[in-house]
Amino acid sequence: MAGKVVTVTSGKGGVGKTTSTANLGMGLARLGKKVVMIDADIGLRNLDIVMGLENRIVYDLVDVVEGRAKVKQAMIRHKQFPDLYLIPAAQTRDKSAVSPSDMVQLCNELRREFDFILIDSPAGIERGFRNAMAPADDILIVTNPEVSAVRDADRVIGLIEAENKGPARLILNRVKIELVRKGEMMSADDVTDILGIKLIGIVPDDEGVVSASNSGEPVVLSDKSRSGQAYRDIVRRLTGEDVPFAPLEQSGGLLAKIGRLFGGR
Amino acid sequence: MPSLWERLFGRPAERESSAQAAKRRLQFVLVHDRINLPPDIMAAMKQEILDVISKYVQVSEDAIDIALHPSEGGSLNRLVAEVPFTKSIVAPPPPLDEDSDLEAPAQAPEEVDPPEAR
Numbered sequence: 108m109a110g111k112v113v114t115v116t117s118g119k120g121g122v123g124k125t126t127s128t129a130n131l132g133m134g135l136a137r138l139g140k141k142v143v144m145i146d147a148d149i150g151l152r153n154l155d156i157v158m159g160l161e162n163r164i165v166y167d168l169v170d171v172v173e174g175r176a177k178v179k180q181a182m183i184r185h186k187q188f189p190d191l192y193l194i195p196a197a198q199t200r201d202k203s204a205v206s207p208s209d210m211v212q213l214c215n216e217l218r219r220e221f222d223f224i225l226i227d228s229p230a231g232i233e234r235g236f237r238n239a240m241a242p243a244d245d246i247l248i249v250t251n252p253e254v255s256a257v258r259d260a261d262r263v264i265g266l267i268e269a270e271n272k273g274p275a276r277l278i279l280n281r282v283k284i285e286l287v288r289k290g291e292m293m294s295a296d297d298v299t300d301i302l303g304i305k306l307i308g309i310v311p312d313d314e315g316v317v318s319a320s321n322s323g324e325p326v327v328l329s330d331k332s333r334s335g336q337a338y339r340d341i342v343r344r345l346t347g348e349d350v351p352f353a354p355l356e357q358s359g360g361l362l363a364k365i366g367r368l369f370g371g372r
Numbered sequence: 373m374p375s376l377w378e379r380l381f382g383r384p385a386e387r388e389s390s391a392q393a394a395k396r397r398l399q400f401v402l403v404h405d406r407i408n409l410p411p412d413i414m415a416a417m418k419q420e421i422l423d424v425i426s427k428y429v430q431v432s433e434d435a436i437d438i439a440l441h442p443s444e445g446g447s448l449n450r451l452v453a454e455v456p457f458t459k460s461i462v463a464p465p466p467p468l469d470e471d472s473d474l475e476a477p478a479q480a481p482e483e484v485d486p487p488e489a490r
């Protein structure tokens with residue numbers, strides 16, 4: 108078995124990398140895939156708590172890299188999905204405790220046993236970002252339809268291209284469709300136009316995401332949730348399925364389109 | 373490129389929506405971010421362009437504006453230089469090669485070898 112390493116990154120912080128990684132990991136496990144998630148945000152450990160696994164951490168990524176623990180010892184198994192594991196970040200160290208080649212080595216080992224290795228990247232474009240990028244086969248850029256987040260995403264895309272990685276695909280998170288319709292928020296079409304990369308998913312802004320993080324049960328598990336549905340679609344696209352986008356959701360609908368026509372852009 | 377509205381009614385649409393403004397501003401700033409020309413190189417280029425133009429017309433240096441513009445409708449990105457000038461030829465025509473100096477009368481700028489690149 109040769110698993111795929113999928114890195115979730117963004118440039119800007121707070122756009123939804125950890126939320127997305129948690130949902131995709133669980134969504135893939137729900138389809139019966141063998142999944143391990145790596146929290147590469149050393150010093151700012153978060154994926155554990157969003158996944159509801161915070162109480163079971165003994166060893167972490169830095170313990171593995173520095174040889175104090177075997178990989179198996181640092182992997183926390185999810186109770187509901189026995190084929191889903193997390194390797195948590197160290198909380199009291201900094202990004203320099205791990206190198207890009209450590210990550211490549213670790214992932215090569217994990218590839219033999221898992222279908223998917225998901226890496227939650229820290230914000231920024233420094234060491235932590237390079238650690239998360241080094242082993243990636245597939246890259247997902249998370250951004251929000253908002254000027255600073257899109258600008259930072261473009262910077263990251265440039266760095267990825269410079270390393271001959273990619274092509275990265277885009278998760279547009281926190282879309283407020285009513286605002287898009289009124290021309291007060293950029294649509295997915297606007298953002299992919301600007302960034303020049305393909306879309307893999309559009310996730311609505313949803314209060315349910317916050318309560319899901321509060322309880323440690325990602326939205327992808329709740330059947331009625333709109334954001335959960337968006338993540339389930341992304342999961343299927345990740346496994347290679349062709350899941351069409353609703354045209355309305357992509358462009359913001361007729362009103363936004365007419366607005367663009369008249370505005371000349 | 374004029375928008376549909378402008379083509380139909382001959383004046384700009386009332387007001388650009390905030391989403392359109394975001395997109396337009398991002399497209400502008402990303403041309404700069406992507407080309408990543410260090411400021412000193414940008415300044416040197418600006419100076420050279422200015423040097424060439426001021427051989428022919430008197431320019432007002434502080435009003436010069438050189439900016440990179442995003443592509444529109446499939447065109448390439450553009451470097452747009454706006455150089456306001458006061459008078460044509462105040463400066464004498466540039467000296468020609470030293471040996472041809474004597475035969476060279478004052479010339480109109482059109483007859484001087486035009487600067488190469490545009």
Ligand SMILES: Nc1ncnc2c1ncn2[C@@H]1O[C@H](COP(=O)(O)OP(=O)(O)O)[C@@H](O)[C@H]1O
Nearest residue numbers: 120121122123124125126281311312313316317
């Ligand atoms: N689709 C969404 N709707 C509402 N809130 C969201 C959404 N995605 C993320 N959030 C919230 O935004 C915050 C930052 O998300 P997080 O995943 O931690 O970002 P990052 O890992 O990129 O720093 C969190 O409070 C999270 O609950």
Ligand SMILES: [Mg+2]
Nearest residue numbers: 124125148153
């Ligand atoms: Mg995070």
